[in-house]
Amino acid sequence: MPVVNVFVDEAGDLGFSKTSTKSFVLSYVIMINDVPIFIRNKVRRLLKNTNTRRRIRGKAEEFKFSNDDHTTRQRLLGKIKTFDLSIGTVVIMKDSVKENLKESQSALYNYLAVNYVINTIVNSYLKPWVPYNEIHYTIDRSLSEKAIKHFNRYCEEKISFVKKDRQFKGDIIVKIKHSDSRNDVCLQIADYIAGSIFAKSERLDNKYYDLIKGKIKHKDQWDWHNRINW
Numbered sequence: 001m002p003v004v005n006v007f008v009d010e011a012g013d014l015g016f017s018k019t020s021t022k023s024f025v026l027s028y029v030i031m032i033n034d035v036p037i038f039i040r041n042k043v044r045r046l047l048k049n050t051n052t053r054r055r056i057r058g059k060a061e062e063f064k065f066s067n068d069d070h071t072t073r074q075r076l077l078g079k080i081k082t083f084d085l086s087i088g089t090v091v092i093m094k095d096s097v098k099e100n101l102k103e104s105q106s107a108l109y110n111y112l113a114v115n116y117v118i119n120t121i122v123n124s125y126l127k128p129w130v131p132y133n134e135i136h137y138t139i140d141r142s143l144s145e146k147a148i149k150h151f152n153r154y155c156e157e158k159i160s161f162v163k164k165d166r167q168f169k170g171d172i173i174v175k176i177k178h179s180d181s182r183n184d185v186c187l188q189i190a191d192y193i194a195g196s197i198f199a200k201s202e203r204l205d206n207k208y209y210d211l212i213k214g215k216i217k218h219k220d221q222w223d224w225h226n227r228i229n230w
Helices: 035-053 070-080 099-103 105-124 145-165 185-203 209-215
Strands: 003-012 023-032 086-093 132-140 171-179 216-222
Touching: 003 105, 003 185, 023 035, 023 105, 023 185, 035 070, 035 185, 070 185, 070 209, 086 105, 086 185, 086 209, 099 105, 105 132, 105 145, 105 216, 132 145, 132 185, 145 171, 185 209, 209 216
Parallel strands: 003 132, 086 216, 132 171
Antiparallel strands: 003 023, 023 086
């Protein structure tokens, strides 16, 4: 039975005011079967080594792209390049969002975090002829309890639809977890991916994106003016 583990995080915001970011990035990291166990151990060791080096400034609880210095970013991104995982991302340029979608940030977020991720997993990683497939979907906890229930229901309905559409012979079991990134280093990897791509889309800063671009297997974008150059 294939077990697909996916970890999702984002960078930027989904606001549309003058103070909002120009872009929004949702990134996801895909690992198969027991791979997360090995990767978690490696990232924890790296964090321990990083804290040993920086003990004068205090220890960090987690890797966080927006908080970490350039050397730390390079070290973790260099590790990510060696891991057995695949990366997917959706980059949204705000001026390419239709007006009707700007009215509901939660609906837009759910669409991005479910539609692209689930379609990618079903189309590229699941096996329609086996008795059942399993998806472990972990997303950084940022929603209210009410929004979490709506998100989970939307995700389950999406899987039911694509399963029928792709004519799966067996079932697709999904386990959805909304977790604090401090408790899951695989979410910290997703944070680093989103942060690296956001630096490129928002500030035209490619130095972090260039370190991991070879691992980015699935790319989607909303960009009417063709400014995103992969």
